[in-house]
Amino acid sequence: MAFYIVRRLREPGGRRRYVVFKVTVKDGSVRRGTSLSGLCSRYNYEYLDELIPRACISSRYLGRFMDEREFVDAMKELINGCPAVLEKGRVMARVLRFVREPAFEEFRSRCPVIVSGGRRLARKMLPSVVTSYTGYYNRSYWRFYAFNDYFCVHIESSDVLLCAPYSSETLDPGAVASLTRDDVALLGHVIAMLSTSMSMKRFKHVTLAISVCEEIIKWARLLAL
Numbered sequence: 001m002a003f004y005i006v007r008r009l010r011e012p013g014g015r016r017r018y019v020v021f022k023v024t025v026k027d028g029s030v031r032r033g034t035s036l037s038g039l040c041s042r043y044n045y046e047y048l049d050e051l052i053p054r055a056c057i058s059s060r061y062l063g064r065f066m067d068e069r070e071f072v073d074a075m076k077e078l079i080n081g082c083p084a085v086l087e088k089g090r091v092m093a094r095v096l097r098f099v100r101e102p103a104f105e106e107f108r109s110r111c112p113v114i115v116s117g118g119r120r121l122a123r124k125m126l127p128s129v130v131t132s133y134t135g136y137y138n139r140s141y142w143r144f145y146a147f148n149d150y151f152c153v154h155i156e157s158s159d160v161l162l163c164a165p166y167s168s169e170t171l172d173p174g175a176v177a178s179l180t181r182d183d184v185a186l187l188g189h190v191i192a193m194l195s196t197s198m199s200m201k202r203f204k205h206v207t208l209a210i211s212v213c214e215e216i217i218k219w220a221r222l223l224a225l
Helices: 028-032 036-042 068-080 088-100 104-109 118-128 173-177 181-196 204-224
Strands: 003-010 016-023 044-047 065-067 113-116 131-137 140-146 150-155 160-165
Touching: 003 028, 003 036, 003 068, 016 036, 016 088, 036 118, 044 088, 044 118, 065 068, 068 088, 104 150, 104 160, 113 118, 118 140, 118 150, 118 160, 131 181, 140 181, 140 204, 150 181, 150 204, 160 181, 160 204, 173 204, 181 204
Parallel strands: none
Antiparallel strands: 003 016, 003 065, 016 044, 113 160, 131 140, 140 150, 150 160
16 A cells, blocks of 8 residues: 655755655655655655646645545646646656656565666666676676665566665565576676676675575576476
């Protein structure tokens, strides 16, 4: 279950932004936090003022947690009640796409999380990347991203994002079983590339990610027997 909260926060340059955060628990730090970049690095988000003009965003929706139905109903009301939103269907489609995205907390608690439409999600996470690596395998580019609490591998050709925490204790056999043979082979290639990269081996995050990927591959092979 996810919750949504709309905040009005100031960018480093002083500009105020309306941002909606998606969370798995009603965490008071999301409601009280004042650092836009800090909150965006921890929680999945959408800039609401890029969808709906600020003049149409009612203050009665600010600073309170909403469940999925409440949030979707609130967005419908704001979109339909704003004459300045000309392409209402397109804007609502973007809201629903955000609703379908996972909360970032899932990447810290489930191993692995597999997401379609990963390119858009990866772009939102880029500001909080610790280190990254780009490789090429089987006629497709892939990108490895290490964050403080989890890592992700984005497969360009399929636009799939695979994320996991730096521990296999929360490994989900069902999610592992959904990996294709090509996915497993790619993870093996990722391990090989990261293991031989001197610039990457100095990061403890990379060493931990390699260990988790090895565990995922082991379970994938066991489940395929």
